[in-house]
Amino acid sequence: MTLKQVSVFLENKKGRLAEVTRLIAEQKINIRALSLADTTDFGVLRLIVNDPERCFTILKENNFVAQQTDVIAVEVLDKPGGLQQILDVFDENSINIEYMYAFVEKKSDNAIVIFRIDQPERAIQVLEKSKITVLSSEIISKL
Amino acid sequence: MIWNPHYESMEREKLTKIQSDRLCELVDRVYRKVPFYRRRMDEKGVKPADINDISDITKLPFLTKDDMRDVYPFKLLAVDPVDIVEVHTSSGTTGKPVVDAYTRQDISLWSEAMARTLAMGDTSRTDSVHNAYGYGLFTGGLGVHYGARLIGANVIPISGGNTARQLAILQDFKSTVLTCTPSYSLYLAEAGTEQGIDFKKISLRVGLFGAEPWSEGMRKEIEAKLHLKALDIYGLTEIIGPGVASECEVQDGLHICEDLFYPEIIDPQTGEVLSDGQKGELVITTLTKQGTPVLRYRTRDITYLNHEPCRCGRTAVRMHRLLGRTDDMLIIRGVNVFPSQIEEVLLRIEGIEPHYQLVIDRREQLDILEVLVEMNEQLFSDEIKNLERFENDISEGLYAALGIHTRVKLVEPKSIPRSEGKAKRVVDKRQL
Numbered sequence: 274m275t276l277k278q279v280s281v282f283l284e285n286k287k288g289r290l291a292e293v294t295r296l297i298a299e300q301k302i303n304i305r306a307l308s309l310a311d312t313t314d315f316g317v318l319r320l321i322v323n324d325p326e327r328c329f330t331i332l333k334e335n336n337f338v339a340q341q342t343d344v345i346a347v348e349v350l351d352k353p354g355g356l357q358q359i360l361d362v363f364d365e366n367s368i369n370i371e372y373m374y375a376f377v378e379k380k381s382d383n384a385i386v387i388f389r390i391d392q393p394e395r396a397i398q399v400l401e402k403s404k405i406t407v408l409s410s411e412i413i414s415k416l
Numbered sequence: 417m418i419w420n421p422h423y424e425s426m427e428r429e430k431l432t433k434i435q436s437d438r439l440c441e442l443v444d445r446v447y448r449k450v451p452f453y454r455r456r457m458d459e460k461g462v463k464p465a466d467i468n469d470i471s472d473i474t475k476l477p478f479l480t481k482d483d484m485r486d487v488y489p490f491k492l493l494a495v496d497p498v499d500i501v502e503v504h505t506s507s508g509t510t511g512k513p514v515v516d517a518y519t520r521q522d523i524s525l526w527s528e529a530m531a532r533t534l535a536m537g538d539t540s541r542t543d544s545v546h547n548a549y550g551y552g553l554f555t556g557g558l559g560v561h562y563g564a565r566l567i568g569a570n571v572i573p574i575s576g577g578n579t580a581r582q583l584a585i586l587q588d589f590k591s592t593v594l595t596c597t598p599s600y601s602l603y604l605a606e607a608g609t610e611q612g613i614d615f616k617k618i619s620l621r622v623g624l625f626g627a628e629p630w631s632e633g634m635r636k637e638i639e640a641k642l643h644l645k646a647l648d649i650y651g652l653t654e655i656i657g658p659g660v661a662s663e664c665e666v667q668d669g670l671h672i673c674e675d676l677f678y679p680e681i682i683d684p685q686t687g688e689v690l691s692d693g694q695k696g697e698l699v700i701t702t703l704t705k706q707g708t709p710v711l712r713y714r715t716r717d718i719t720y721l722n723h724e725p726c727r728c729g730r731t732a733v734r735m736h737r738l739l740g741r742t743d744d745m746l747i748i749r750g751v752n753v754f755p756s757q758i759e760e761v762l763l764r765i766e767g768i769e770p771h772y773q774l775v776i777d778r779r780e781q782l783d784i785l786e787v788l789v790e791m792n793e794q795l796f797s798d799e800i801k802n803l804e805r806f807e808n809d810i811s812e813g814l815y816a817a818l819g820i821h822t823r824v825k826l827v828e829p830k831s832i833p834r835s836e837g838k839a840k841r842v843v844d845k846r847q848l
Contacts, residue, residue, distance in 0.1 A: 280798035282791045284828045310800050314825045315791075317800055336830055338791045342798045371799055389798070 275343040275393045276410040277325040281318040282338040285311070293318060296335055302328050305416060306387060308374035319374070321346075321387060323414040344389050345396060346413055348406040351377055351384040359386065359405060366399045368392075378416060385413075419535035419567070420528070423675045424730045428723070431731070435678055436470040438703040443467045443476070446709055449494045452487055453711060473680070473701065474689055479713045481743075484654060488512040492708040495519055500707055504555045506653035506752060514653050516555065517707040522656075523562065525704060529659030529673050530563020533649055536664045536671070537622035539593050541568040546586050546620075548596035548604075549627070551575040555657025556627055556750070560595045563659065569593070576600070579607045587618055594623040597750040598630040598638060598646070603781040605641035620644045626651065626658055627750040629738050631848050648737055654713050655700050661735055666727045669734030678703055679733065680712070681721055684742045695720045697742050698735065716742045746842065748776060748783045751820050755841050758787065761813045767794035773832045777845040786823045787814065790832055 283289045290309070297304065297320075306321040322328045325341055332339040349355035356375070363370060371389040378385060385408065390396045397407050418424050423431075444464040446453040456477045457463070466475055490497070492515075501520050505513035518526065539545065545564045549556030557575055564571035572589055574582055576596075582604060585591075594601060601623055608615060620642060626649035638646045650670050651658035660677050661670035672679050680689050681696040690696045698715045718740040725731045746753045755774060762768050771790040776783060789810065797803055807824040814822045 278798075280796075282796055282826075282828065284826075284831065286828075289828070312800060312804065315803070315827075317798060317803070319798070336828070338793060338796045338829055340793070340796055340798055 274345070274397055274407050274409050276321070276346050276408070276413055277341045278344045278387065278389075279320045279322060279325050279328045279332070280340045280342050281320070281332055283309075283316045283318050285314050285316060290316075290318065292335075293332065293337065296331050297322065297328055300327060300331050302331075305413060306374065306376040306385070308372070308387075310372070319372075319387075321413065325410075342389065343393055344387050345393050345400075346408040347386045347388065347400060348378075348383050348408055349386065351382050355384060356386060359400070362399055362403045362405065363396070366395070368396050368399065380416075417535050417538050417540065418728070418730060419532045421729075423673075424532060424671070424732050426675070426731060428731060431675060432470055434675055435703065436468070438675075439470050439473060439678070439701070440464070440467055442701070442703055442709060443711070446494055446711065450492060450709075452491050470678070473678070473712065476712050478687065478699065479710055481714070481716065484514045485512045489515050490517065490708075492710070493517060494709055495706050502558075503553075504558070504653060504657060505553045506555070513553075515708065516653050516657065519706045522705055522707045525676060526559060526656050526659055527562040527566040529656060529676060530559050531566040532563075532671075532673060533624065533659050533662040534560070534563045534567055534569070534593070536662045537593060537624055537645065537647055538665070539564070539567055539569050539622075543567075543569040543593050543621075544589055544591045544619075545569050545571045545593040545595060546574060546582075546589070546591035547571055548574055548576055548582060548594070548600060549658075550750075555651065555653050556595075559651065559657040559659055560624075579604060580611075583608050583611060583613060586620070587613065590619040592619050592621045594620055594642070594644065596623075596625065597627045598625040598634055599628065599749065599778065599781050599783060601625055601638050601642060601646075602634070605638070606781055609641070615641065615643045618643075622647065624649045624662065628747040629848050632737075634848065650735070650738070652715060654710055654715075655702060656705065660700065664726060664728040664730060668726070669722055669736055671726065671730050671732040671734055674733050676704055677701070679721060679735065681719070682714075684714075684718075690720075692721050692723055695739060716745065718742060744842070746774075746776065746785075746844070748785050748820055751818065753785070753818055753820070757817050758814060759841075761817050762787075762789065762810065765810065765813070767792065771829075771832045771834075772841070774842045775845065776842070783846065784823060785820065786825055788825050788827050788832060790829050791826050792829055 303323045308319045310317045373388045375386040447464045460477045462475050499519045500517045502518045504516045547560045551557030622645045624647050635646050647663040650661040661672040663670050678701040680699040684697040698717045698719050699712050702709045717738050719735045722734045773788040775786040810824045
């Protein structure tokens with residue numbers, strides 16, 4: 274139950290990020306969450322959108338280097354200790370996190386944490402065993 | 417001060433006779449001992465008996481940089497290998513360096529040439545030479561070292577790097593002569609000034625700078641900042657290292673040690689020998705070198721000659737400061753770099769398209785080489801650490817091939833300009 278995140282290579286130049294958001298907006302695609310990892314010369318923009326396939330295509334057509342990456346979306350109560358619970362489960366099961374970022378849901382008291390994990394299936398297994406909710410792509414696109 | 421007035425101020429007729437005798441002996445020697453030269457001369461239909469005068473040199477074939485690759489490592493050796501006491505190399509094309517192998521006599525020859533060079537800056541036994549040219553396979557460090565030893569000056573073999581230490585030693589040991597690349601001298605000047613050193617008060621009197629091209633503008637800057645007389649020196653590993661030519665105090669051309677290294681200027685397209693004042697490619701023949709002698713080596717450096725006697729009293733021919741190159745070789749922090757070497761490293765990496773650009777700039781007096789590589793689907797990774805590792809791999813591959821550190825910058829696809837015909841691979845922002 275992984276979900277597709279769109280990752281884009283961006284040179285650290287004026288207007289590149291704006292160009293990406295413009296292209297996505299023109300296609301009426303909605304960004305649910307994003308994270309921007311940076312180095313001196315370039316950045317990697319990670320997007321959770323409601324239509325990753327179309328987003329990926331439009332970026333490629335406009336000469337951006339992009340990729341669709343499998344990530345998992347985990348739901349927790351938006352209260353202190355919410356994230357801790359998930360991290361403890363990962364720790365106990367020696368699951369390594371490559372990167373993560375989070376956002377809050379509008380309609381409920383929950384937060385959603387996006388994780389990039391080397392072996393996502395195992396992560397999903399241990400989360401479900403601990404009764405932690407992993408969200409499907411359908412749910413994410415309808416948020 | 418003229419180190420060897422007998423040769424450096426010799427009457428031209430007498431000098432020409434000596435050059436003729438030496439050329440005859442050289443051609444006879446290499447024809448007998450070096451199969452490579454014998455083959456080349458036979459191909460051209462030239463025998464040692466055809467060479468009787470220095471002017472007959474035009475009958476001989478040229479030696480090119482491509483030949484240097486083919487003779488690696490020791491196919492130019494004209495002596496028994498056991499007679500070689502030292503070797504030096506420089507960076508060469510396609511991964512094969514140029515090798516210079518010296519006999520004991522060649523080391524004496526080199527010392528003599530370098531003593532003449534250092535003496536142009538009035539170096540004597542009473543001087544201390546702060547030698548910041550690199551020691552090792554590079555000819556700069558040891559070249560100056562041997563010349564200083566012959567003169568009897570005190571040579572401080574500090575080599576390159578560790579600028580803070582250089583500045584301390586420079587002052588504490590009261591060095592009077594500075595030898596390093598021109599860009600490094602400016603780097604020292606800046607670092608020194610930041611530290612509060614007043615260069616008017618320290619003991620430096622003269623500097624002998626080479627291994628990379630530099631302009632009159634740079635000379636004025638170096639002289640103003642370091643308060644010394646800045647002289648241009650010229651050499652190349654294929655010939656001997658530094659010591660081929662040097663400016664005297666008049667600073668109007670570099671005197672070539674022409675009794676040892678015979679110069680010609682040729683039209684690079686036709687090979688025709690040109691007259692004084694005509695710009696062309698400098699060709700050099702080592703008249704007395706034993707280990708790896710070279711016949712009519714095409715240096716790819718552009719200059720012109722002047723046989724008029726100089727105000728300093730020397731009659732040795734002068735070459736103008738280098739005016740350019742006939743090929744695409746770059747000199748970065750004193751190291752020879754060919755764009756093709758870089759291309760070789762890049763294309764060995766899977767997924768890299770031939771869309772790259774080299775941007776050379778000078779920041780805080782030091783040359784920086786930036787290699788721009790276009791990102792593409794195949795190379796892209798969503799994780800920063802993979803992209804950084806990729807940049808590192810390229811940088812390490814380039815260091816292994818070139819011997820210098822480069823900055824690798826990943827850029828967006830299609831951001832490097834495409835062009836009809838020859839791609840503009842190199843953007844040199846330096847104003848030398």
